[in-house]
Structure formats: C-alpha cells, structure tokens
Amino acid sequence: MYIITNALKNLGRNKGRNFLIGIILLVIIVATAIAIIINSTASSIIDDYKGRFGSEVSLNLDYDKAINEGNFVDSGENGKGVEEITPKQYFEFGDSKYIKEAQYNASSMINFKDLKPVDDVDDPDLMVRGYLIGSNAKNISDDFKKEARKIIDGAMYRQENECIVSQQFAELNKLKPGDEIEIILGKDRVHKLKISGIFEDNTMVSGGDAAQFMEKNPMLNRNNEILTGLDTIKKLGAENVTAAFSLKNPDDLKAFTAQLQKKGLPSYYKVATDEAGYKAVVGPVENMKKVTTTFMIVVLILGAIILLLISTLAIRERKYEIGVLRAMGMKKGKVGIGFVTEMIALTFACLIIGLSVSAFASQPIADSLLKNQIQIAEEAPTGNTVSHLDFGASAGAPASDDAKPLSELSVHLDFDAAIQIILIAIMLAIVSSIMGIVYITRYEPMKILSERN
Amino acid sequence: MIVFKDISKIYNIGDETVYALDHVDLTIKEGEFVGIIGPSGSGKSTLMHIMGCLDIATEGEYDLDGQSIDVYTDNELAAIRNKKIGFIFQSFNLLNKLTIEENVELPLIYQGVHAAKRRTRVAEALAQVGMSHRRKHTPNSISGGQQQRAAIARAIVTRPALILADEPTGNLDSKTGEEIMALFQELNIAGHTIVLITHDASVAAQAKRILMLKDGKIAEVRDDN
Numbered sequence: 198m199y200i201i202t203n204a205l206k207n208l209g210r211n212k213g214r215n216f217l218i219g220i221i222l223l224v225i226i227v228a229t230a231i232a233i234i235i236n237s238t239a240s241s242i243i244d245d246y247k248g249r250f251g252s253e254v255s256l257n258l259d260y261d262k263a264i265n266e267g268n269f270v271d272s273g274e275n276g277k278g279v280e281e282i283t284p285k286q287y288f289e290f291g292d293s294k295y296i297k298e299a300q301y302n303a304s305s306m307i308n309f310k311d312l313k314p315v316d317d318v319d320d321p322d323l324m325v326r327g328y329l330i331g332s333n334a335k336n337i338s339d340d341f342k343k344e345a346r347k348i349i350d351g352a353m354y355r356q357e358n359e360c361i362v363s364q365q366f367a368e369l370n371k372l373k374p375g376d377e378i379e380i381i382l383g384k385d386r387v388h389k390l391k392i393s394g395i396f397e398d399n400t401m402v403s404g405g406d407a408a409q410f411m412e413k414n415p416m417l418n419r420n421n422e423i424l425t426g427l428d429t430i431k432k433l434g435a436e437n438v439t440a441a442f443s444l445k446n447p448d449d450l451k452a453f454t455a456q457l458q459k460k461g462l463p464s465y466y467k468v469a470t471d472e473a474g475y476k477a478v479v480g481p482v483e484n485m486k487k488v489t490t491t492f493m494i495v496v497l498i499l500g501a502i503i504l505l506l507i508s509t510l511a512i513r514e515r516k517y518e519i520g521v522l523r524a525m526g527m528k529k530g531k532v533g534i535g536f537v538t539e540m541i542a543l544t545f546a547c548l549i550i551g552l553s554v555s556a557f558a559s560q561p562i563a564d565s566l567l568k569n570q571i572q573i574a575e576e577a578p579t580g581n582t583v584s585h586l587d588f589g590a591s592a593g594a595p596a597s598d599d600a601k602p603l604s605e606l607s608v609h610l611d612f613d614a615a616i617q618i619i620l621i622a623i624m625l626a627i628v629s630s631i632m633g634i635v636y637i638t639r640y641e642p643m644k645i646l647s648e649r650n
Numbered sequence: 651m652i653v654f655k656d657i658s659k660i661y662n663i664g665d666e667t668v669y670a671l672d673h674v675d676l677t678i679k680e681g682e683f684v685g686i687i688g689p690s691g692s693g694k695s696t697l698m699h700i701m702g703c704l705d706i707a708t709e710g711e712y713d714l715d716g717q718s719i720d721v722y723t724d725n726e727l728a729a730i731r732n733k734k735i736g737f738i739f740q741s742f743n744l745l746n747k748l749t750i751e752e753n754v755e756l757p758l759i760y761q762g763v764h765a766a767k768r769r770t771r772v773a774e775a776l777a778q779v780g781m782s783h784r785r786k787h788t789p790n791s792i793s794g795g796q797q798q799r800a801a802i803a804r805a806i807v808t809r810p811a812l813i814l815a816d817e818p819t820g821n822l823d824s825k826t827g828e829e830i831m832a833l834f835q836e837l838n839i840a841g842h843t844i845v846l847i848t849h850d851a852s853v854a855a856q857a858k859r860i861l862m863l864k865d866g867k868i869a870e871v872r873d874d875n
Contacts, residue, residue, distance in 0.1 A: 199759050210747040521743050524704060525804075526732025527760045528725045643704045 200531055204538035214511050219543055221507065222625055225500035226544075226551030227558070230610075230618045232493035234559040235566070237614040238606060239486040243479055250475035252297065252444040254453065256282065256290075256466050263465035280463045284438035288431065289460055291440060295453040298443040301427055303331045303435035306416075310379035310387055312370045314415035315363070327421030329360075329380060331430025340400065350374055351394030357429050359393040363420035367395045380423060388433055390425060481570035482606065488566060497621070501628050508632045516636055523642035536633040537626070544626035552618065556610050563608045651812065651843055652678040652701060657710035659696050659866075670696040671707070672866035678845060680811065683838040685857030686847045692863040694847045695816060701845060702735050702814045703727045715811075732761060736805030736842075740817035742797040744789040750800045751776070751785040757808045775807040776800075779833060795826030802833060806842070813837060815846045819853055831856050 208215050263279050282290075284303065291299030306325040314326040340346040341353075350367075351374030354360055362372060372378065376392045400419050415421050444453060447470065454468040462468075515536075522532050654676040661668045670693045678684050688694050699705035700712060703719055712719050714734070719727065731737075744753045754775055758768045776782045779799040789797050798818060805813055815834070819827030831853060838844050838858075848854050862869045 199762060199765075203759050207747075517743075518745055521745060522756070522760070523728065524702075524731070524737055524743070525757045525760070526728045526730070526735070528728045530725070531760055641704070643699050 200535050201538050204535045205542055207535070207539050208542060214514070215539075215543055218504070218507055218511070218540075218629060219547055221500065221503055222544055222547040222622075222629070223551055223554075225496055225504075225625060226547050226618070226622055227554050228496040228500075229493050229621050230551055230555035230614075231559045231562055232489040232496075233614045233617050233621075234555060234608050234610050235489045235563045235606075236486055236493075237611055237617075238563070238608040239482050239489075242482055242606065243486070246475060246479045247447065250471050250478070252447050253471050254442045254444060254450065255469055255471065256440075256457075256462070257469055259465050259467045262467075263463075266465055279465070282462065282466070284435045286461060287438045287440045290457055290462070291442060293442075293453060293456055295444055295446075295449040295456065296442050297445040300441045300443075301331075301333055302439045303427060303430045303437065305329045305382055305430065305433065305436045307423065308381040310381055312366075312378060314418070315365045315369060315420040316413045316415050316418040318413055318415065323415075324384070326415040327380075327423060328416075329382070329423045329425060329430060329433070331425045331427045331435065333427045341396075345400045346396045346398050348394045349397045351392065354393045354424070354426050354429075356393075357426065357432070358390055359429070360390040360423050360425040361394040361396050362392055362423055363398045364395055365398070365420040367392075378423070382433060390423065390429070396424075477574075481567055481574050484570045484573070485563070485566045485606075488570070501625070504625065504629050505632065508629050512632045512636050515633065516640070519633075519637055519640070520642045520644075523637075529637050533630075533634050533637050536637070537630045540626045540630040540633075541623075544622050544629070548619065548622045551622075552610070552615070555618075559608045559610075563606050567606050651680040651682075651715060652676070652845075653711075653713040654700075655711040655713070657700065657707045657712060659693070659700065659705070660708040669866045671700070673710070674866070674868045676861070676868060678843065680843055681838070681841060683834070683844045683858045684846065685854035685860045686845065686863055686868075687849065687851060687854040687860060688863030689849060693866040694849070694863055696866075697863065697868075698814050698816050698845070698847050701812075702737060703731050732757060733808065734810050734812055736808065736810040736813045738798070738801050738805050738813065738815040738818045740820040742789070742794075742801040742821075744797055744800060744804070746789050749786050749788055750781060750792070750803075753789070753800060754785075754804045754807050757804060761808060771807055772803075775803040778806065778836075779803045793826075794822050795829060798822060798826075798830055799833070802830070802837075806837060810842070812843045812845065815844065817848055818846065819848070819850070827853065 258279065287301065291301070305328070307329045308324055308326050317326065341348070348361065349364060351361070360378070362378070367373065370378075372392055372395070374392050374394055377389050378392060379387050379389055381387055398420050442453075444450060450468065450470065457466075457468060458464060519532060523529070654674050657671055657674045657676075658669060659671040661670060672693075674697070686694055686697060696705065700707050703714070703722075706712075706720070714730065719730070722730065737743075744750075745756070748756070751772055754772045755768055758771060763771070772785075773782065776785050779802050781796060781799045781803055784792050784796055784800070789800065792800070798821075802818075805815075813834075818834070819830055822830060834844055834846065835856065844857075846854070846857055854860050859870075
C-alpha cells in the first residue's frame with residue numbers, strides 16, 4: 198500500500214512529464230475508444246444484416262454453366278433446352294429442414310364463366326381474361342399494408358376456395374361477399390370460389406396518362422386479379438410460381454444447395470443469397486468499419502511507438518531515481534511496482550476521461566464517417582455480382598435494386614466495447630512502463646549513479 | 651562486523667587484466683570509525699561498493715555480520731543494504747522532486763514502516779543532523795552542506811549499523827566539511843560503525859583508524875583503537 202501511495206504522490210511530483218504522457222494516452226484512448234464503439238455497433242449491425250440477407254436465398258440460372266454443360270437456352274433448336282424449375286419442384290424445395298420460411302407467389306391464367314372482366318374486349322378466341330393469384334408472400338400483404346389495396350367489404354380469404362375480388366370487378370358483375378364465382382382454368386376446367394371480401398385497387402392509378410393510351414386488355418388490368426390462398430391455388434394447379442426461401446441459418450446454404458440438387462435442381466442453377474442487396478445496404482457500414490479499424494491500428498501502433506519514445510526519454514530522468522532507490526536497498530520488484538502503479542493510475546485517469554469523451558464524440562463521428570461512405574458508394578459505379586436471367590418460373594429474394602444503404606447508425610458503448618477499451622488501456626500502461634522495467638532489471642545501481650556522477 | 655578474506659576485483663579491459671582490488675584482507679569491528687585513504691584510481695570506490703553490497707568481488711570472501719554475502723540473491727542484498735547499511739555519497743544523491751523530509755522518508759517507505767512511525771523517525775534523523783528547519787525545502791533550494799546533512803539523515807534514518815561515506819566532504823568547502831566530519835564523530839559516538847573513503851588526508855585523519863589503498867592493495871597506516 199505504501200508503495201502505491203508513494204507512486205500516486207509521484208504523479209504530482211512529476212507533473213510536466215506525466216501531463217505529456219497523459220495527453221498522449223488520452224489521445225490514444227479516445228481514438229481507439231471511438232473506433233471500438235463504432236466498430237462494435239457496426240459489427241452487430243453487419244451480423245444482423247448478414248443474417249437477414251444471408252438467409253434469403255434465390256435460385257438463378259447460371260447462363261455460362263448451362264451452355265458449358267451442353268444446354269441451349271433457346272430450346273427450339275437441336276439439343277436439349279434448359280430445364281425450368283416447375284411449380285411442383287418449388288413447393289418441394291420449400292419442404293426442407295433448412296428452411297425457416299418459404300414465400301410463394303403462384304398464379305394461373307384464368308377465364309370467367311358468366312362474368313365480365315374489367316376492360317373486356319370482344320374477342321371470342323381470347324382464352325385468358327384474368328389471373329388467379331395465390332400467395333403467402335409478404336409483398337401481397339404489403340399491397341394491403343401500404344393501402345394500395347384495401348378491403349372495403351367483407352374480409353380477407355381465410356379458408357380454402359375463398360377469394361377476394363376487386364371493387365371494379367365486383368361492381369361490374371354485381372357481386373358481393375358470400376357470392377360464388379366460377380373461373381375457367383386451362384381450356385375448360387371450371388372451379389367455384391366463394392367471395393369473402395371486396396378490395397379497392399389503387400395499384401392501377403400509378404399508370405397515369407400512359408394507361409389511357411394503352412390498348413384495352415383484361416389481362417393487363419389488375420382489377421381482374423382474383424386473390425386466393427396458397428393452398429387453393431396449389432390444389433387447382435399453379436402455372437407460374439416465384440419463391441423466396443429463408444434459411445434458418447445462413448451457414449446452411451451449402452447443405453441446402455446439395456439438398457435441392459438431390460431433389461432435381463439442375464446443376465446450372467445457382468443457389469445464392471442477395472449479396473448485391475447486402476452490399477447496397479450494409480456496404481457503407483462495412484467500409485466505415487474498415488476505415489475505423491485501420492485508423493485504430495495506425496493510432497495504436499504510432500501511439501505505442503510515441504509512448505515508448507517518451508517513456509525512454511522520461512526514464513533517463515528517472516534512471517537516477519532508480520539508482521538512488523536501488524542503492525538504498527529497494528528491491529527491483531518494489532521499484533518496478535511503484536513505476537507500474539504510476540502508469541496504471543495515470544492510464545486509469547485517462548481512461549475515465551477518454552471513455553466520457555468518446556461516448557459523446559463517437560455518435561457525430563460515426564454519422565460523419567457513414568455519410569462520407571454513403572457518398573462514396575453513391576458515386577462509385579454499381580455492378581451486380583450475380584447474372585440474373587428469368588426463365589418463366591424463378592425464385593428470388595427481394596430485389597436489391599430498391600435497397601437503400603443504412604443512413605443512420607446509433608452507436609453506443611456496450612460492455613464488450615468497454616472491456617476492449619480497458620484491455621487496450623492496460624496494454625498502453627504496460628507499454629509506457631516497459632522502459633522503466635527494463636532499466637530497473639538491466640542496470641545495477643552503482644552503474645547508474647557512477648554514470649550520473 | 652566486516653571481514654574481507656583475500657578479496658580481489660578484476661576487470662578485463664581488452665587483453666589487459668586490471669586488479670581494482672588485489673587480494674585484500676581486512677577486518678572492521680562494530681563501532682569502529684575507519685578512514686580509507688588513497689589516490690584516485692587506487693580502488694577506494696570499488697572497495698566501498700563491495701563493502702556496501704552494491705558490487706561483488708571476483709575472488710575471495712566477504713562476511714558481513716558473520717555471514718558470507720556470496721550466498722545472497724540480488725533482492726536479499728538489497729534488503730541487507732536497506733536494513734544494515736547507510737550510504738553517503740559525494741554528490742549527495744538526493745531526489746530533487748522530493749522535499750528533504752520526503753527524501754529522508756524514502757528508505758522507511760520501502761521498508762514498510764507505518765506512516766506515523768515514519769514521521770517520528772524522520773523528525774529524529776533531521777534533528778540529529780540539524781536540518782529540522784529545512785525539512786520542507788527541496789534539495790535545489792539549500793546549500794551543499796545542508797544537502798549532505800540531509801543525505802546523512804537519510805543514511806541514518808533506518809538506524810543502520812554501518813555507514814559508508816564516499817568522499818562526503820568532496821563537494822563542500824572546508825568549514826562545512828569540518829561540520830560534517832563533526833557530525834560523523836557524533837554518529838560514531840552514538841554507536842554507528844563508520845567507513846569513510848577519501849583522498850583527503852586531513853579528513854581521514856579524523857578517523858580512529860586509517861587504512862591506505864594503493865594499486866588495489868591495502869596497508870594499515872594508523873590505529874588509535
């Protein structure tokens with residue numbers, strides 16, 4: 198205890214030197230603490246998004262591989278065509294232990310029996326006048342969430358063979374909830390569906406003036422979409438399916454790919470995550486993390502060198518003190534403990550100040566860095582890493598074109614970051630004390646004193 | 651108390667072998683006041699360093715209080731220095747950042763003496779050398795003579811049996827030197843064994859026993875005991 202007390206008193210006795218070392222320690226601690234705080238938050242965000250984007254899987258045709266394996270994308274010529282993934286296969290693919298969630302958009306072209314579609318044309322040969330759409334996908338419910346479509350009468354379909362129809366379609370045919378409609382699938386397969394609700398469709402409004410000049414076609418009018426549950430369309434037979442699979446664990450991608458291939462997925466289909474979307478959203482944060490990590494490493498290396506130099510210069514002054522203390526019979530260990538205690542106390546004071554400063558400064562610095570990285574990302578030419586060719590049926594994670602980069606990062610000092618900063622501070626204290634320890638252990642007291650004398 | 655048996659200190663400088671101490675045999679009893687005199691380069695400081703456990707002999711055996719110091723580790727030698735030996739240097743070797751009081755207190759701090767007891771012992775030591783009035787001053791703000799008094803207070807504060815003084819008056823004017831020598835006489839009367847190393851015959855003359863060192867060899871000059 199007396200050695201520690203004396204060491205603490207020594208801090209005040211050598212104000213100038215300790216102030217200089219303290220300033221350097223403070224700068225290093227503040228710089229590294231800010232970098233660690235930003236990195237820690239960035240890491241958890243990156244992990245979170247990696248989980249999200251890494252778990253959403255798309256099946257894309259690898260054009261080059263398909264050609265190399267002797268397949269012709271245009272199947273009309275000699276040779277075999279590219280095998281398309283059938284709706285049945287999609288549903289089989291979704292039945293996997295690796296899958297957390299499978300979202301399907303299934304559709305079939307339909308005609309109506311004794312019902313008029315919106316924008317109908319007088320063409321007896323026209324076999325398709327609308328679509329039956331069955332989905333469990335989020336984008337369908339998103340139309341309703343965003344109020345592009347909303348139920349204005351009745352309720353959403355709940356049971357098999359229930360459906361909802363558009364307001365225009367219902368008014369045209371004088372339909373109301375509870376009524377039954379008959380749809381024709383294929384050439385002559387008639388199927389009855391019960392109307393559970395009527396929705397208002399605003400998705401066509403965005404067509405604007407251009408829509409007025411388009412030729413009338415019931416197939417192009419979304420008011421002729423009959424929406425039903427996935428089970429209903431599965432039973433009736435979907436012609437077209439898109440699927441988005443979410444893996445339980447992004448690391449299962451390889452195993453899931455093997456399983457799909459075992460289930461009949463041709464080898465020229467690439468099972469991929471939405472890397473482009475991930476890059477678009479998290480890229481600036483990742484770059485910011487790289488910048489702060491590099492900055493931290495540079496500061497630590499330079500700081501440690503400067504500390505070593507200053508402590509080497511300072512120890513020349515203290516060398517005499519070491520000589521006197523050792524001549525008076527102080528053990529090397531005790532003199533060493535005194536020196537280390539001084540540095541730890543100084544470092545601890547700097548750590549307290551440094552943590553407080555960095556806790557306040559890290560947010561504006563993170564904002565500024567992120568803004569800078571977003572700007573760089575926006576100015577950089579973009580490129581998609583996966584060639585995406587859609588051949589009828591396809592599966593994919595949500596399109597990355599709309600992905601907006603993270604523009605806000607709420608940084609905070611968490612426990613792990615605090616531990617890292619404390620460990621770095623301890624390391625700095627050791628670096629600062631190391632020259633003193635070297636002198637204490639290397640030189641005999643008489644050598645030091647006789648050099649001085 | 652101190653027994654040197656055939657002690658030699660050899661330095662190899664290039665191809666040349668230099669005997670700083672050449673087969674020295676010496677015995678100093680408890681309570682003696684011994685002056686060791688000799689010209690520059692005669693081996694005086696080497697003798698003091700070995701005697702003070704700051705250095706070890708190349709050959710021979712050194713017994714302190716009946717025990718050979720050869721068996722001690724570095725830290726054990728430090729403990730012996732701290733408890734049994736008080737050093738007084740020509741250049742005082744006080745720490746300028748500390749007050750006189752704090753300088754004198756240092757050996758006690760590292761001995762682990764309790765604060766209250768430390769204060770009493772420091773006050774006693776400073777009173778013994780007549781420096782109580784300067785206790786709050788730093789070494790830079792007092793005279794050379796006062797600095798040497800403070801250094802003596804630091805040497806005696808642990809109540810060592812042996813005081814080793816290396817040219818204690820070397821940096822002082824003759825009047826102050828005389829005062830310091832008078833202080834040594836008082837310490838010797840108080841029971842301290844004193845070994846004083848000097849090149850000044852008049853200073854050595856105040857010791858009760860005088861030894862002469864020349865070319866690393868020792869010879870008895872006078873013994874009043």
